[in-house]
Amino acid sequence: SLPRSPASRRSGRDLDAVGRPLVDKIADTLGREIIEGRYTPGQRMRHQELTERFGVSFGPIREALRKLEQERLVDIIPRRGARVVRL
Numbered sequence: 001s002l003p004r005s006p007a008s009r010r011s012g013r014d015l016d017a018v019g020r021p022l023v024d025k026i027a028d029t030l031g032r033e034i035i036e037g038r039y040t041p042g043q044r045m046r047h048q049e050l051t052e053r054f055g056v057s058f059g060p061i062r063e064a065l066r067k068l069e070q071e072r073l074v075d076i077i078p079r080r081g082a083r084v085v086r087l
Helices: 023-034 047-054 058-070
Strands: 072-075 083-084
Touching: 023 047, 023 058, 047 058, 058 072, 058 083
Parallel strands: none
Antiparallel strands: 072 083
16 A cells, blocks of 8 residues: 555644644634735635645645635635635
8 A cells, every 4th residue: 555645644633733723723824815915806725736735635624714714705616616705
């Protein structure tokens, strides 16, 4: 069997160095970047790019984007993904 990549081993229940769930850390980072204008209104947030960037599987990215949707920073469109909203 092939060795598992770090992304396939890490879940949203894993904790970062200060004991926060990774999902919260990812959501906080992305939320800050949206507010700072690193993502433009209407820009897609691609799951594949985010899983590679954060070294996690699809699940934690999905949960982080759901948190951002609750904070009204992104819109999640079924079968289309997430888009940054206009602030």
